[in-house]
Amino acid sequence: MALETPTIKQLEYFVRLAESSTFRGAAEQLKISQPTLTAQIYNLEKTLNLTLVERSRSGATLTPAGRDLLTNARQVLEEMNGLLDQAAMMNHGPGGTFRMGVSPTIGPYLLPHILPGLHQTYASLKLFVRENTPKALELDLLEGRLDLVLISQPFGTPRLTTEVLFEEPLKLITPEDHPLAKLERVETHHLRGQNILTLEEQYSSYHQMELLCSELGATIARDYEGSSLDALRQMVIMGMGLTFVPSTYIYSEIHQPQGLSVRDVENLNLHRTLVLAWRQNSPNRGFYRQLAELIRSLVKTNLSDAKLSF
Incomplete structure (x- = not known):
């Protein structure tokens, strides 16, 4: 020794x-x-x-x-930083700088609705926000380059703790001149044979769409995988296929859906679950749970029209 x-x-x-x-x-x-x-x-x-x-x-x-x-x-460095953060919280209330990772399919459409409220509640809290793909965020969190991550499930390892924030529906968007856009009701059998656009394979929604297409007889447009929700939207407008996007994106970006039709699909419970994640042994885990509860409260207040589930 x-x-x-x-x-x-x-x-x-x-x-x-x-x-x-x-x-x-x-x-x-x-x-x-x-x-x-x-x-x-x-x-x-x-x-x-x-x-x-x-x-x-x-x-x-x-x-x-x-x-x-x-x-x-x-782990030693994290414990020391946690000790200093905890001492600062005892002296001045929650504060300090935390490194938060977010998926690019979440951050731009959620953060504007919660960051002002977080700042109002915790005036000395600073969040260094970094966008990256889900796999990269998970690795950065495990290796200590991030303190917490805002991401959708499935996500995590036994070394990570996740706190569910909310569930949001995924809605079908089609070109405005597509036959499905003219139907009074869109049902699951109407998707048979349709070309479904999806994000790249590194996103969890890819596998969700892959399973959906297999069940409904639709086809994933593998040659046209999008790198962002905006890219999917533009490809739909160009008539390259149909896609599903989360309701927070629609609430944030599609106020006047020019060239698009936003539809629900009858009897199709398609959604994604958003979580706040951190390392299981993080010394700040108590504060992170408080943060998750505050985020849920802000989302309920500021995104009430997005039809989210808690």
Whole structure:
């Protein structure tokens, strides 16, 4: 067992080096000199009596021991940050800076309705918001680059905790001159043989649409997968197919659906479930549950016309 204890700063330098893969890049991010970083990593290795980093001209690569200890180092830093955040909350109420990830199919259509209310309730709270794909957000959350994530299910591993915020229906949109747009009622059998546009496979809705098409005899337009909800909308207007989009998107973006028809499909319970997620052992998990409850309350008030379920 090591006779000395690594410092928090040494662990921070080690984690940043692991993420950067080069001493120069990590030193620039940490705003310290490269010799200082090198010395601190050496001292950490000496304290632990382990070689953590393989040095080469091409960069820095973690040894097996370094990879094994990286998760523990991140957890120690998270606990320390959580201690400081908790102390700040005790002194001044909830506040500080938290890094929140959001899916691009959620953030632009939900955040404008909740961020003002969050700021009003927690004046000293700052949210650094980052958009990314679901898989990237999950990895960033697990590895500590994000504190919490706003995303749709299915999502998560045993190391993550999720708090359900609400469910929202997915509505069918068609070109305004499409035969389905002229029907008084659209039923599931009307979708047989239709071309369904969907987001790329990295989004959970892709698999949802894949299953739906299989059940109803529709076809996924695999050559025209959209990179965003706006892209799907434009492809529908151009007559390339039909698609399903969440009601928060419709509420936010389709006030006057020029070129489009927005329809419900009879007896089709198609929806997505939005959750707030964080690491199971996060020291701020109590506050995150409060945050989830406040978000639910704000959504109920500010998005009452979007027909969401709680």
